[in-house]
Amino acid sequence: MATAESVAPAAPERPTRTRARMVWTQFRRSRAGLIGLGILVLFLFSGLFASRLAPRDPYEIMLESGLKKPSAEYWLGQDELGRDLLSRIIYGARLSMVIGVIAVAIGVGFGVPIGALSGYFGGWADLLTQRVIDIMLAFPGILLAIVLVAVLGVGLPQVMVAVGIVSIPTYARLVRGQVLAMRSQEFVDAARALGATSSRIIWRHVLPNTLAVIIVQSTLQFASAILAAAALGFLGLGAQPPAAEWGSMLSNARQYIRLAPHSVMFPGVAIMLTVLGFNLLGDAVRDALDPRMRI
């Protein structure tokens, strides 16, 4: 016998769960995105469980077997001080993970609020902020990071901060653009009419709608941060010995390029694969979040 409960329609799914499922379904269609995700998982796994995965102590020096080629015992060979390259590359993943997290945290932590406030309130604050951002963006690529390192000093913590600061203008511009587009929309007017303060409107209504672009940008920024830190390490401005950072490993190994090409090849492959993975993932996430891409 039919009851009121049995003929009642099922309760609708929460919108966020449906949207997340749609995004995941779209993402799964991208082979490149899945490859990127696989690389990222490997990278995170290496970073988180470095001490368990690395076959040896990455700082253990064995001068008598310096620059030895790959073998059954040392899969990727040894560097100029006899240290196991595979272990150093695995620990380098952990260091790169920390660099990426801190750099993105600084970029998001400062760039998003600056962009949101600048875009929402406009006026003199926006004008001044945008000119400061123009000046920061007037320094090409890594040059601003180099300037900051010149001021802060050489070393890995300084590089993380420098790389984070360099990413602030990108987030600020991105979020400002999004907020400008949303500022005049009806849901903002409605919130204002209901008595919501500007602060509440920005944090509860406007910013959640910028989450998609922030996520995509952060994925790509993670890769940029690792690359920038490796570049500074290569120049001798970043991580100092004996830190197992990929860029400084390349810097130390370059003088032995004839004797031990493997010491130059493998850290570079690690950087390339990691950056490739994040770029593939970022592109696929962006496509998955774009409603126009859905069939």
Added chain:
Amino acid sequence: MWAYIAKRLLLAIPVVLGVAFVVFAMVRVIPGDPAQIMAGEAATEEFVEAIRKDMGLDRPLLTQFASFVGNALRGDFGRSVRSKAPVTIELRARIPNTISLTIAGLVVAVAVGVSAGVISAIRPYSLIDAAVMLVALAGLSMPVFWSGLMLILVFAVWLGWLPAVGTDTPVHLILPAVTLGMATAAIIARMTRSSMLEVLRSDYIRTARAKGLAEQSVINRHAFRNALIPVITVVGLQMGTLLSGAVLTESVFAWPGIGRLLVEGILTRDYPLVQASVLVVALAFVLVNLFVDLLYAVVDPRIHYE
């Protein structure tokens, strides 16, 4: 058109002043006595006092900045802590090397990138297209300092075809230029392919084909020129990548350019050198961006009517 040019030139002035202020301020932000920082740790007390007087550290900040800008416009950046020679002499020796490397890198990037992009677009979804795009993706992900080392390993160490260091002949420029241009070539290839595919789907291309024009004519005379407009934008946007890539490439190949001067200056705490190098590179970037904006307005007449 002239109004647009004037507007862009005027907008560039505050940015240039802002860049100069950042360079001016960087020495004053470092903990310690700015005069001692500029004179170097081993400088005598008299020399430090002379620097202090020259920098006008007892004067208001704005006066100091005006003095800094005035000196910079006269090409006076002080003396190198290490060599004691005027910084301008060091810059004059290095700037042409960086310019030649950047231009060579740009030529490689445009020649390889545009060619690869066009080839990929006229054979879309084929094996050639897949191969070109895969190589482009790999090129994008390779750090420039590592690709330089790999090129040295293959072409200088293993094959012995090309020299790894030196500046005596144009042949010495090949490996650094290819290293510098590779990542930008990858981006240009992707953009050219995308742009060409879009243009090849246009109505006027369909008309040209319907009129019986040979495919080569369709591509060369109609499609290519229109596809180039967004490519020029990308090339302009990549100038920053090329300039910052030059800093790293110079380090890999020991190329005596301004990027290498900058890094050496930081490692030896030679701040007059650092200030001058940063200012020159940043200003070059601003000017190049301005030039690209103006070029874009000339190539696409729609721009300056906006």
